[in-house]
Amino acid sequence: MLDDPLIHQMTILLGLVTSAENGGSAGASAGAGTGVGANGGDWREALGDAAWARANAHAQVVITATGLAAWAQLSRALSAAAVEVDAVAGYSVGEVAACAAAGVFSADDAIALARRRAALMDEAGRQAAGGLCGVTGLSSAALEPLLTGSPVSIAIRNGEDSVVLGGPLEALDRVEAIAAARGARCTRLAVAVASHTPLMRDAAEGFDAALACVPMQAPSRVLIDSRGNRVWRAQDARAGLARQIASTVRWDEVMDQLAARGPSCVLEIGGGQALARLWQSRHPAIPARSADEFRTLDGVVDWIARSTA
Numbered sequence: 001m002l003d004d005p006l007i008h009q010m011t012i013l014l015g016l017v018t019s020a021e022n023g024g025s026a027g028a029s030a031g032a033g034t035g036v037g038a039n040g041g042d043w044r045e046a047l048g049d050a051a052w053a054r055a056n057a058h059a060q061v062v063i064t065a066t067g068l069a070a071w072a073q074l075s076r077a078l079s080a081a082a083v084e085v086d087a088v089a090g091y092s093v094g095e096v097a098a099c100a101a102a103g104v105f106s107a108d109d110a111i112a113l114a115r116r117r118a119a120l121m122d123e124a125g126r127q128a129a130g131g132l133c134g135v136t137g138l139s140s141a142a143l144e145p146l147l148t149g150s151p152v153s154i155a156i157r158n159g160e161d162s163v164v165l166g167g168p169l170e171a172l173d174r175v176e177a178i179a180a181a182r183g184a185r186c187t188r189l190a191v192a193v194a195s196h197t198p199l200m201r202d203a204a205e206g207f208d209a210a211l212a213c214v215p216m217q218a219p220s221r222v223l224i225d226s227r228g229n230r231v232w233r234a235q236d237a238r239a240g241l242a243r244q245i246a247s248t249v250r251w252d253e254v255m256d257q258l259a260a261r262g263p264s265c266v267l268e269i270g271g272g273q274a275l276a277r278l279w280q281s282r283h284p285a286i287p288a289r290s291a292d293e294f295r296t297l298d299g300v301v302d303w304i305a306r307s308t309a
Contacts (some may be wrong), residue, residue: 001090004069004073005248006068006069006108006111007043007065007066008109008281009065009068009108009111010043010061010065011043011068013059013061013111013112013115014043014046014058014062016043016046016047018249021093023173024092027045043062046058047062047272047283050190054190054191055120056118056121056122056125056193057115057119057122058118059067059118060093060114060115060117060118061111061114061115061118062093063084063093063097063114063143063257063270063271064093064094064096064111064113064114064145064233065114066108066270066271067094067097067192068097068101068107068110068271068272069293070101070269070270071097071101071269072092072107072161074267074269074291074297074300074301076099077297077298077300077301078301078304081301081304081305083301083304083305083308085221085222086221086222086261086263087221087222087223087224087258087261087263087275088101088102088221088222088224089223089225089254089258090226091156091226091249091251091254091275091295092195092196092226092244092249093111093117093118094155094270095116095225095226095241095244096110096114096117096241096242097110097114098223099219099223099231099237099241101221102198102219102220102221102222102223102231103191103217103219103220103221104213104216104219104223104231104234104237105214105216105217106215107216109215112204113207113210113211113214113241116207116210117203117210117245120191120202120203120206120207120210120245121193121195121200121203121228121245123191123203123206124190124193124199124200124201124202125193125199125202128168128171128194128199128204129165129168129169129192130166130167130168130169130193130194130199131167131169131172131188131189131191131192131193131194131199132155132164132165132166132172132174132188132189132191132194132195133164133166133172133175133186133187133189134162134163134165134166134186134187134188134189135163135164135165135176135179135184135185135187136162136163136166136184136185137161137183137184137185138161138179138182138183138184139160139161140160140161140163142182143163143179143184144281146175146178146179147165147175150167150171150174150175151167151168151171151198151199152165152167152168152171152172152175153165153197153198153248154166154248155167155192155194155195155196155197155248155249156196156248156251157248157249157250157251157252157253158251158278159252159278159281159282160252162278164189164196166194166195166196166197166199167194167197167199168176168194168199172194176188195245195247196244196245196247196248197246198246198247200245200246202247203245204243204245204246204247205242205244206241207241207242207245208238208239208242211238211241211242212238212252214226216234216235216237216238217234218232218233219231219232219237220233223237224251224254224257224258225237225240225244226240226243226249226251226254227240227244227250227253227254228250228252228254228256228257229257230257246306251278252282255278255279255282255283256282256308259282259283259286263286264286264287264304264307264308265286265287265288265289265303265304265307265308266279266283266286266287266288266289267288267290267291267300267304268288268289268290268291268292269290269291270290270292271292272290272292273289273290273292273293275290276288276290276293287307289303
């Protein structure tokens, strides 16, 4: 994937590459499609710096660019194998990539939008510091009273007893302590912003303005938004992308809507296997895997083809 033009665009946006096309700015040089990290290696080596990799300004761009580069290769291979992709959806910033995969805007625009989204969220975070905490093992009925009167809210709902909470740090500490005392498993996420909570309202408004400057069209394939609704029009995609920055992502509803379409299988595209595991837990009758599990593109395509046979 090193020679992918989307990856090259990513490395330039992140300041990891210099080239004649980019003005030959100071630093080590690299050929098209390779990135030079802070330690002199490529973009993958830059990811080895944990602080760099988890910075919002880097992570959102990397997630979007690598996901779309993988999608470009996979979609071509699936088309050649006469396998039809029924629907797409994206988790958090992944919804930007999903919109590009559905033809709402170009992959290049998606990467630029991810960068702008991260910058707006970081600015909102400087104005109102916050964080996120994963909470599992506590039912909604037991959790919701803890949030009454608190600035902490549910940022992402993955299932009945699996959510991500977000809010101001001190308030999040208090809710986390109470939830843990009641038997919940709490994991503070390595992020510096309270994504998908009201603390991000300014970022949501700014992103809506950024989206207004991007050519958009109606999805060319089924696209499910962060509330679990099908997106029919370009303006609905724009509204959903802006809204989700400051409101709850209903990933449970997204999974249910996808499952209701009766897919033969579900594939997670991107780093890790967390979403595939969430799917397996909620809809075990429909097989799900992550592209990360496979060593080759052919292996991914073969599994999908066998699942749809």
